[in-house]
Amino acid sequence: MDPTPPTAREGLRHRPRQWQADMFRTVVEVSPNAMVMADAQGRIEFANARTEQMFGYGREELVGEPVEILVPERFRAAHPRYLRGYFEAPEQRAMGAGRDLYGRRRDGTEFPVEIGLNPLENGGERFVLSVIIDITARKEIESRLQASAAELARSNADLEQFAYAASHDLKEPLRMITGYLDMLTVEHGEALGPQAHDCVRHAVEGAARMRALIEGLLAYSRAGTRAPELGLVELELVLAEVRDNLASALAESEGELDADELPVVRADRTQMLQLFQNLVSNALKFRTAQPARVRIRASADGPFWRFEVADNGIGIEEPFRERVFGMFQRLHGGNRYPGSGIGLALCRRIVERHGGKIHAESSPEGGTRIVFLLPR
Amino acid sequence: MPPSSAPSHSILIVEDNPGDIGLLRAAFQKIDPTIELVFAGDGIEALALLRRDHRPDLVLLDLNLPRMDGRELLALIKKDPLLRPIPVLVLTSSAAESDVRNVYDLQANGYLVKPDEYSGYLELARQTRQYWFSTIRLPTHSH
Ligand SMILES: Nc1ncnc2c1ncn2[C@@H]1O[C@H](COP(=O)(O)OP(=O)(O)OP(=O)(O)O)[C@@H](O)[C@H]1O
Ligand SMILES: [Mg+2]
Numbered sequence: 001m002d003p004t005p006p007t008a009r010e011g012l013r014h015r016p017r018q019w020q021a022d023m024f025r026t027v028v029e030v031s032p033n034a035m036v037m038a039d040a041q042g043r044i045e046f047a048n049a050r051t052e053q054m055f056g057y058g059r060e061e062l063v064g065e066p067v068e069i070l071v072p073e074r075f076r077a078a079h080p081r082y083l084r085g086y087f088e089a090p091e092q093r094a095m096g097a098g099r100d101l102y103g104r105r106r107d108g109t110e111f112p113v114e115i116g117l118n119p120l121e122n123g124g125e126r127f128v129l130s131v132i133i134d135i136t137a138r139k140e141i142e143s144r145l146q147a148s149a150a151e152l153a154r155s156n157a158d159l160e161q162f163a164y165a166a167s168h169d170l171k172e173p174l175r176m177i178t179g180y181l182d183m184l185t186v187e188h189g190e191a192l193g194p195q196a197h198d199c200v201r202h203a204v205e206g207a208a209r210m211r212a213l214i215e216g217l218l219a220y221s222r223a224g225t226r227a228p229e230l231g232l233v234e235l236e237l238v239l240a241e242v243r244d245n246l247a248s249a250l251a252e253s254e255g256e257l258d259a260d261e262l263p264v265v266r267a268d269r270t271q272m273l274q275l276f277q278n279l280v281s282n283a284l285k286f287r288t289a290q291p292a293r294v295r296i297r298a299s300a301d302g303p304f305w306r307f308e309v310a311d312n313g314i315g316i317e318e319p320f321r322e323r324v325f326g327m328f329q330r331l332h333g334g335n336r337y338p339g340s341g342i343g344l345a346l347c348r349r350i351v352e353r354h355g356g357k358i359h360a361e362s363s364p365e366g367g368t369r370i371v372f373l374l375p376r
Numbered sequence: 377m378p379p380s381s382a383p384s385h386s387i388l389i390v391e392d393n394p395g396d397i398g399l400l401r402a403a404f405q406k407i408d409p410t411i412e413l414v415f416a417g418d419g420i421e422a423l424a425l426l427r428r429d430h431r432p433d434l435v436l437l438d439l440n441l442p443r444m445d446g447r448e449l450l451a452l453i454k455k456d457p458l459l460r461p462i463p464v465l466v467l468t469s470s471a472a473e474s475d476v477r478n479v480y481d482l483q484a485n486g487y488l489v490k491p492d493e494y495s496g497y498l499e500l501a502r503q504t505r506q507y508w509f510s511t512i513r514l515p516t517h518s519h
Contacts, residue, residue, distance in 0.1 A: 171469060172393075172469060174492075175395075175469060175490060175492055176393075176395040176396075178492045178493055179395065179399050179491070179492065179493055179494050179497065180395070180398075180399070180494070182493040182494035182495055183399065183402060183494035186494055186495060186498075187402070187406075187494075211492070
């Protein structure tokens with residue numbers, strides 16, 4: 001009849017009506033989803049092969065029955081109301097947005113489903129075509145995922161708890177080591193030869209490193225296991241305390257620390273002190289032969305305060321700028337720059353627990369600039 | 377009467393860790409050998425001593441002790457009208473703020489954090505003597 005060959009755009013439209021109808025039926029039959037067509041009264045007009053498998057009914061048992069036959073009993077009473085509502089404003093949409101939906105098999109068992117609703121009109125009559133997907137497998141995976149996430153959270157918490165207890169208890173024997181080493185030098189110093197003094201000095205240094213490590217671990221696990229104790233924190237005062245605590249490091253590095261006026265933030269005070277102190281201490285420690293210059297800036301940035309701690313030190317090479325925030329990550333041997341590699345990991349944890357972010361970049365002076373955000 | 381032979385002061389130290397005991401003993405011995413030190417290894421032992429009429433001028437009390445811990449002992453001392461006047465200083469390695477609040481709620485007379493070094497113990501002994509015993513250590517008149 002039609003001499004011109006069909007274009008792709010025309011699709012099936014050039015086919016005879018009967019052919020189209022057959023094709024439509026085939027597509028519906030092979031669909032992996034159950035398809036159920038019902039009229040405005042909710043009587044089942046048609047159901048595909050997958051519906052039979054999914055619900056355990058033969059088609060002849062379904063046609064003419066109310067769709068509620070496929071709905072668990074406890075939801076049946078409300079269903080006709082939903083159906084009427086649908087025909088008042090028919091549109092293509094998902095059924096029961098936000099609710100968990102269930103199908104009911106012939107044998108009374110239930111399974112979770114997802115249902116898409118499509119309005120159809122034919123010869124002035126209105127229908128609704130429900131496309132039903134059995135989501136049992138997906139739900140199972142979801143719940144298994146949830147279970148393993150919960151399990152992971154629990155074992156992480158256990159580990160944190162363990163790290164906390166261990167580092168706390170390690171302090172006791174360490175105190176004995178340092179206490180008695182000190183007593184040895186104070187009370188018996190004269191009796192010791194130079195080599196013995198050397199031994200004691202190494203032991204004292206080792207113990208000091210161990211203390212720094214334990215305290216770092218303790219602070220780190222504390223920041224992870226306990227929710228921050230939020231209060232209004234005057235960062236100006238915090239910085240004054242940092243200056244105090246780092247007075248000798250500042251003097252020794254001929255360092256200069258200048259800062260913008262710092263805001264008051266809602267935060268955990270102890271953690272703010274740890275954050276600023278670690279960053280300033282790094283800025284002083286990782287210096288070149290030049291005297292250290294540390295500059296702290298603060299500015300409003302949308303819903304955040306943006307802070308920068310910049311120095312003129314040795315800098316952090318680009319490939320390592322993420323890595324240094326990991327636990328125990330250090331870029332230099334302990335002789336030149338002593339440390340345990342916990343400082344920045346602690347800083348990141350603190351900032352993140354406050355809902356902010358932290359990263360490293362290079363500073364205009366060629367040193368390092370640590371940038372972090374805290375909620376305003 | 378020369379001060380060295382004067383009946384000096386007595387401290388009851390409630391502590392179970394031999395290491396701490398050694399450091400405290402050495403430090404007090406050096407700062408003032410006239411101070412009598414009596415040791416108890418746990419709360420029950422200390423309480424027995426106190427109830428047996430031992431009246432120290434000061435109690436130094438560790439918190440973590442076997443059988444009866446420092447908090448329990450502190451509470452019992454402060455509830456007992458006879459023992460109550462004895463000053464109790466809590467001596468512990470924990471500087472956690474919640475612990476500090478806790479022992480003051482139990483009416484401790486002071487709170488000392490255990491030093492990391494021997495020098496710290498010497499300082500602790502010096503200050504303890506000066507602060508808690510100084511009022512009775514007025515210079516004696518010699519004619
Ligand atoms: N301001 C800085 N300039 C140059 N390098 C830095 C700076 N801050 C950190 N780094 C590098 O990142 C590493 C990790 O820093 P972090 O503060 O975590 O550890 P640390 O200072 O070595 O030890 P700790 O802080 O536990 O005493 C450092 O060892 C150093 O190599
Ligand atoms: Mg550091």
